[in-house]
Amino acid sequence: MRSLYSKIIMPIATLIIISLTSIMIFSVININLFIVPDIKQTTEDLISSKSNEISYWLGMRISEMKQLVSAINVEEVNAEEIEKNIKMLRNYQIRNIENYESFGIISKDGVKYLTNGDIISVDSREYFKKISEVDKEYIITDPIISKSNEVEIILIIMKIRNVEGDVVGYLSGAVSIEYLIDIVNRANIYDFPVELYNKNTGCVLVSTMVNINEKMNNSKFTKFESNIDNESSWSIKMMVPDRFINRKIKETAIFTILLGISILLLTIYILTKYVKSITRPIEELKAKMNFNDIKKLSKINPDDKIVELNSLGITYNSMIENIETLIKKLEIEERLKKEAEYKALYSQIKPHFLYNTLETIQAMAISDDNDEVETAIGNLATLFRIGLSSDKSFIKIEDELKHLTSYVNIQLLRYGDKFTFKLNCDNINKKSKFMKFTLQPLVENAIYHGVKLMDKIGHINVDIYCLNNNYIIKIINTSDKIDKNKINKVNELLKNDYKKENEEGYGLYNVNQRLKLNFGEKYGVRLEINKSKVIAVVTHPILEEVQDV
Structure with a gap:
């Protein structure tokens, strides 16, 4: 049987060497292979997720507009046909007020009938000219200010066709851009410049460029960009300062040091567990000698691997046998006492x-x-x-x-x-x-x-x-x-x-x-x-x- 000292001291040196070696190897691998690619990939994933979120939102609006167009189902957009369909559009707007500011039906000669009751001429407006000329079934405008309530909106204009497939008018849906603003702001997790813009017109739809401070103005940037599937002319981009990436490398160095400390702590933990495996018989003996509840005292199996613990266990078991004998004697006396007490109580009544x-x-x-x-x-x-x-x-x-x-x-x-x-x-x-x-x-x-x-x-x-x-x-x-x-x-x-x-x-x-x-x-x-x-x-x-x- 080995002594307690020899069982503890030998693994200490081995564990310390393994810990320090692990720190150095991990530091070199982590800094050279993982940090910069991880930062770029994370940013690309963020922009891509926001692009998908915007595309999904646009897809939902386009799908809803298509359903409305199919519900209109007119041969010719005129005052009589519009009157019976405008009520349907108004009811739909009320049910979806969080998405749509208003709807309108536009005749081929540029007269627009709005769900709020207004009738206006749009034949000179850019979006009317564009939907009249393009082969696409719908267009999405850049942000404009709604004249009815001064809210910034985008218009989704969709062609209305008769059963022969001829264009007889257009359905216009005014959509608030609050949701787009929210998406862009949520992408701006590090206060980096983020903007949603139209590549064809150069118009910025939503931007956080106002958040750029003077220090960032003097920085060089790496651009991360992703196109919007449901509107090919739209794109969302984020400008990440190069100094941010460099800072992350420094942070990684600090992280590596902290990791090294963690490994040392883990080493200490493992060592502690190992020592406890040796001292557990002593702890078990200590727990069983808890005289707060004497009835729970029980014998232990002496540890035959360590001389000292084996001798201590045998002595303890001998003591337990003596205590059990005394407990049985006390229990008999206590039972007799309670019986006498009960008989005394009973005799009183x-x-x-x-x-x-x-x-x-x-x-x-x-x-x-x-x-x-x-x-x-x-x-x-x-x-x-x-x-x-x-x-x-x-x-x-x-x-x-x-x-x-x-x-x-x-x-x-x-x-x-x-x-x-x-x-x-x-x-x-x-x-x-x-x-x-x-x-x-x-x-x-x-x-x-x-x-x-x-x-x-x-x-x-x-x-x-x-x-x-x-x-x-x-x-x-x-x-x-x-x-x-x-x-x-x-x-x-x-x-x-x-x-x-x-x-x-x-x-x-x-x-x-x-x-x-x-x-x-x-x-x-x-x-x-x-x-x-x-x-x-x-x-x-x-x-x-x-x-x-």
Whole structure:
């Protein structure tokens, strides 16, 4: 087995040599072969993309104009024919107002009927002469200023033919050049001169030449140009200063230095990863010795490649065996402690109701009310049989409901004029296991702190239904006065596992604590308010069905 020092020091020198050599080789190749061609190709691609964008935009307008020409379909352009077609053009303009300023139909003698209602003579205008003379089906003019709204536009003039193919007039579409201006401006990413111009007339359609500053005026330029497919006389060009290309070369040199630094950092990273592969067993041992969660301690496989780590691993595993023995001992002690705590809690609630019940039966016996005495004694017998005859913590839910019903019947003998009671539990499995003495303390709380204090008759409902593998139990009682602050305080105490004895409503806290001890923190009791009603909501898991519990 090699020492830890020898496994780390040897690759360091090799990695540094490889890193420095890579920097020098890459620097020479990158500067001589890639920089200038990349700059030119990128600029050419940019201009070409803008050319295609303009050509596509023009193509869309030309296609739309052709469709309009086919829709006009007249034998002769005259006042009567124009009147019925101008409405169609006006509707189309409204729907495409972002592209078209106006439309016009031009007769062969140069009278132009516009969609805004104007009628003008254009026989002396250059575009009319040109469309009348050329063999092309359409022409596109250089930018002009619209006389109707002073907006800069171009005109697309297209011939209208009859069924025999003879020219009977022309369709004119006035298109705003805002979109062309936007395309040219977006091409101007470095504030270099960019312009869209007509090669035949020399007219500049759109230009960013105004952005040239004094320093650029003294520079030499390399021109990048691309023609517009749908208008062969149009072209877009960009003038890139030569000093910009030279600057890029300098920037590349800086980039190369930075790249070299990056390679060194990468080298350090690789070296770090390599060292971690050696020290990982130590880190693993450190992580497993995290005593913040002692139950997660586990043995490791000692590293048999390094002497020091092998010895440390064997020692650690021996320590883990001793800790596991102690944990098992502590777990047994903790379980016994919780069982004793639960039995103490449970024993506190067994005699809670006995004395008041006996006093009630005694009062009825004195008044010789034999039927009620018989009923009261029967209910009390049920209470004793279910509630006090066994030390089991769980019973069938049907027995828990019998226990509750017996308790309520006795209370109705005492307070029959104070409240009514209703139990709704039709859709539950009454054979399933249920925590004993859960419902009665909550109903008792509803009586003594709710309906008993009312000036009029109150109502208590117990609703039990199933939701997500849990029983949801709602004990609902009416109340004349509801103290929201008190309800919030009780909920806070329930949330914090309050368990002080001899406090008002202790039955709530007792049931809540037993639910949490048995099933975990997501189970328990909480209080809600709904208008004049207080609702105790209990969450209890649905347990397996048993025949005898």
